Amino acid sequence: MSPAVDATEVRRRTHELLAAHPPATTGRTDFLKARFDAGLAWVHYPEGLGGLDAPRSLQQVVDAELAAADAPDNDPRRIGIGLGMAAPTILGFGTDEQKRRFLRPLWVGEEVWCQLFSEPGAGSDLAALATRAVQGDDGDWTVDGQKVWTSSAHVARWAILIARTDPDLPKHRGISYFICDMTDPGVDVRPLRQITGEAEFNEVFLSGVRIPDSHRLGPVGEGWKVAQTTLMNERVSIGGSRIPREGGMIGPVSTTWRERPGLRTHDTHQRLLTLWVEAEVARLTGERLRQQLVAGQPGPEGSGMKLAFARLNQEISGLEVELLGDEGLLYGDWTMVRPELVDFTGRDAGYRYLRSKGNSIEGGTSEVLLNIVAERVLGLPAEPRNDKDVAWKDLSR
Numbered sequence: 001m002s003p004a005v006d007a008t009e010v011r012r013r014t015h016e017l018l019a020a021h022p023p024a025t026t027g028r029t030d031f032l033k034a035r036f037d038a039g040l041a042w043v044h045y046p047e048g049l050g051g052l053d054a055p056r057s058l059q060q061v062v063d064a065e066l067a068a069a070d071a072p073d074n075d076p077r078r079i080g081i082g083l084g085m086a087a088p089t090i091l092g093f094g095t096d097e098q099k100r101r102f103l104r105p106l107w108v109g110e111e112v113w114c115q116l117f118s119e120p121g122a123g124s125d126l127a128a129l130a131t132r133a134v135q136g137d138d139g140d141w142t143v144d145g146q147k148v149w150t151s152s153a154h155v156a157r158w159a160i161l162i163a164r165t166d167p168d169l170p171k172h173r174g175i176s177y178f179i180c181d182m183t184d185p186g187v188d189v190r191p192l193r194q195i196t197g198e199a200e201f202n203e204v205f206l207s208g209v210r211i212p213d214s215h216r217l218g219p220v221g222e223g224w225k226v227a228q229t230t231l232m233n234e235r236v237s238i239g240g241s242r243i244p245r246e247g248g249m250i251g252p253v254s255t256t257w258r259e260r261p262g263l264r265t266h267d268t269h270q271r272l273l274t275l276w277v278e279a280e281v282a283r284l285t286g287e288r289l290r291q292q293l294v295a296g297q298p299g300p301e302g303s304g305m306k307l308a309f310a311r312l313n314q315e316i317s318g319l320e321v322e323l324l325g326d327e328g329l330l331y332g333d334w335t336m337v338r339p340e341l342v343d344f345t346g347r348d349a350g351y352r353y354l355r356s357k358g359n360s361i362e363g364g365t366s367e368v369l370l371n372i373v374a375e376r377v378l379g380l381p382a383e384p385r386n387d388k389d390v391a392w393k394d395l396s397r
């Protein structure tokens with residue numbers, strides 16, 4: 001970490017960027033590229049890769065200065081998988097060339113990423129995955145298999161992909177991690193319609209997809225270790241994003257409560273207050289978690305945060321629907337749309353209620369996260385596992 005970079009220096013560099021590229025007269029993408037090149041994209045990343053090797057906490061200084069100058073941001077919700085999952089994995093395990101090639105267009109938002117992990121027979125038990133990657137004589141890989149629940153695959157340019165490279169090894173040891181080109185002719189993306197009526201995620205069929213060996217992340221056979229970095233970061237990015245006081249899910253129901261006194265009862269008052277306090281505790285815990293992240297990779301604490309987030313989102317949106325009575329049962333539009341991002345802003349209570357159901361499944365189910373907290377945070381005995389030393393090909397499926 002660079003000791004020379006403090007808040008004053010970061011502020012100076014931000015003003016320099018704004019002077020050289022005034023947001024009012026600079027195109028959005030040009031501004032974002034200049035910001036990346038100035039090391040002000042994610043200040044805790046290395047110099048030359050969008051950062052300054054500075055403490056992560058200094059990012060707030062940059063963001064506040066840029067917001068005050070009305071500068072465009074990179075729309076983090078649209079590129080959440082790239083920012084929250086692909087980027088830390090590439091940073092942790094990528095070669096210099098991979099970091100140089102992928103991080104800038106990822107951060108700027110020119111290239112959207114998706115995550116090809118889950119399969120019909122491998123969700124919670126992700127290490128059981130069956131998608132095969134076979135290396136040819138030229139060193140490159142051919143991938144065949146099926147992935148499922150792939151958010152944003154329909155808009156993605158690249159995917160982080162895990163596949164089985166050695167079926168003779170126990171399931172955790174025969175997996176490798178790749179960067180997959182979503183424009184390869186062997187990639188077939190098909191929509192999956194959700195309870196909301198929308199299709200934000202997909203089935204993805206991979207048939208003879210070619211991946212150059214230069215797009216492998218980490219050593220052959222160590223994909224499970226690499227994937228842990230992705231998964232830990234995923235839980236933090238789902239459960240711990242920065243929100244202002246009374247922001248996030250508790251915001252709309254609090255507004256409804258204030259604006260529509262006729263809907264109130266003693267019971268809903270009591271429940272709203274309890275949830276408001278819990279939402280605030282979760283928000284402050286998330287803030288603390290982010291400060292801990294300054295030190296490096298997230299630990300299992302992120303799983304606890306994501307667990308709390310899923311439960312709260314479901315309870316809060318349930319209360320909002322109940323509070324609104326008949327009106328809460330109305331649902332705007334059932335036409336299947338293919339959203340580019342999951343955005344709760346401006347959506348009705350019915351959408352928030354239905355979409356929140358997925359919160360306890362995506363990024364690891366709540367039951368599985370409870371296991372992680374039990375074993376890795378509380379140190380309770382691990383679940384019995386009888387498949388650790390058996391070759392994957394000999395496991396019953």
Ligand SMILES: Cc1cc2nc3c(=O)[nH]c(=O)nc-3n(C[C@H](O)[C@H](O)[C@H](O)COP(=O)(O)OP(=O)(O)OC[C@H]3O[C@@H](n4cnc5c(N)ncnc54)[C@H](O)[C@@H]3O)c2cc1C
Pocket residue numbers: 114115116117118119120122123124125148149150151152201358359361362363364365366367368371
């Ligand atoms: C909105 C949404 C977006 C998603 N986006 C992506 C994506 O972009 N990319 C991707 O790869 N995946 C994605 N997923 C998939 C998600 O990661 C999986 O759905 C999840 O890991 C659960 O796997 P599964 O659906 O196969 O359920 P299963 O693993 O079959 O689980 C079924 C039930 O059994 C329980 N269970 C399983 N094992 C245990 C255990 N050991 N102890 C206790 N209970 C257990 C589970 O909690 C669950 O209730 C997404 C899912 C959703 C809902």
